[in-house]
Amino acid sequence: MGALDGFSGILQVFAATYLGGSILILLGQAAIPISMVISSIWLHTQYTNSQYFGAGIVTFGLIIVLGPNLSLAASNLQAIDFLDLETSNSFAWALVMILSCIPMCLSSVYKEKHLGEAEMDAIYLNGWVAIYQFIICLPLTIPIAMLGSPSVSPSELPSNLWNGFRCYLGHNSIYEEPYPDDCSRAPVYVTIYLFFNILYNILIIFILKFGSSNILYLAMTIMVPLGNVAFTFPFMPGHEPLASKDIFGLILIMLGLFVYRFFGELISKTMRSTRAQLFQECFDDEDILKRRTGEHSSELTEALIASSEPNERDIRVVQI
Known part of the structure; x- marks a missing residue:
């Protein structure tokens, strides 16, 4: 777990150096399909139609929030030198960010x-990881420092x-x-x-313990509109006002999470309740029919006795 989390973090740090914040959040959502594939292969997880539908709603909400960023990135790709790893919107660093989701999802699964197999304290586990x-x-750190820009030699490390x-x-x-x-304010910010990073990792372990990796990464899609909200604060670099698409996207993402997590269970409970009610009505109708049949048989028996003197066999036939 420590190795997978470490490799994922290193790749994300490299990608974050050369990619913008919104693009980073977008590419991080690649963890959703990657997590679903890994869970289906490793844990043999099977998904319901409501879960696929919920994931689709989440994806639609992401497209609404990041649609302008996607079109801008697509227009910028024409002017990108894919071999220049220092280009701020490099396609190579976008791939690095997507690849970082693989060890991250492997660790989560x-x-x-x-x-799920052993009882373990979340804080204890997070500490050892x-x-x-x-x-x-x-x-x-030695090879990573040499790959950075500007590069740092081992003697300078x-x-x-x-x-x-x-x-x-x-x-x-x-x-x-040029960069003094x-x-x-570093002590406060760091x-x-x-x-918050420690709290974040502990909460992730709780989600994995009582939920699943798929729920984790679907829930993390809330960061997309909330990240855009954070960039509205004046002290954030490159801050800009909140757009209506962010609010609408957040509502869609929350709706998708609800559908993925609870809609299937609600449908199942409703169907079970409906079946139980139908069975109870059938039993009630059967009891009424039996009572009515019994009353009708008693009336026929009394009528036969009054009209004639039947033998015991005739009375048993009428009662049956």
Whole structure:
């Protein structure tokens, strides 16, 4: 789990460096079909028509929210050099973001499978996953630093890490142009991020424990319109006003999640209740018929006795 989460995080960090926020959120939704495929292969999960319908509603909501971004990205693809990995909207980095969903979904399905088989505390599990993720990713910092832009040689890596830690404490290390440090608010921002990231990972484990990886990634599609809402705040870089498509898209995504998670169960409960009611009505009709048949037989028996003196065999025949 630590290895899969680590590889996924590394790929996403690279992609986030060269892709815009809305495109990142869009490409992250590739986890929905990837998760459904992995679950069907590994866990032999079978999906109902209502689940497919709910996933379709979620997809439609995503298209509404990100439609303008998709058209803009399609127009920009004509001017992109696919071999230039430093291009901000590079097709290669978009593929990297999509590929990062594979180890992420594998880790989630693995957690779903084994959390269902063993009782384990979510905080305890998240702590050990984080430890192994750190151990596995630490040696990868050398090749990753060399692949970055600007690249960092192995000899410069210790000082680079130290300066990064000093920035977290609020101390600047680079004063020259064009990109001087501005670490005055770094302790607040990084600490807030770490707090919410830990809370986020713990909640993910709870969702996987009591739900499924498919529900997790469908629920995470709410980030698409909410991310656009976050970019309306004045302190966010590139902020812009909230559009009506974001509100409508959020409503559709919530509706799709409801259909995927609860619509099939509601239909099943309604059908069971209807069948039970029909059976009860049939039993009531049968009881009424028996009572009416019994009363009619008694009247016939009394009439025969009054009109004649039948033998016992005749009375039994009439009663039957």
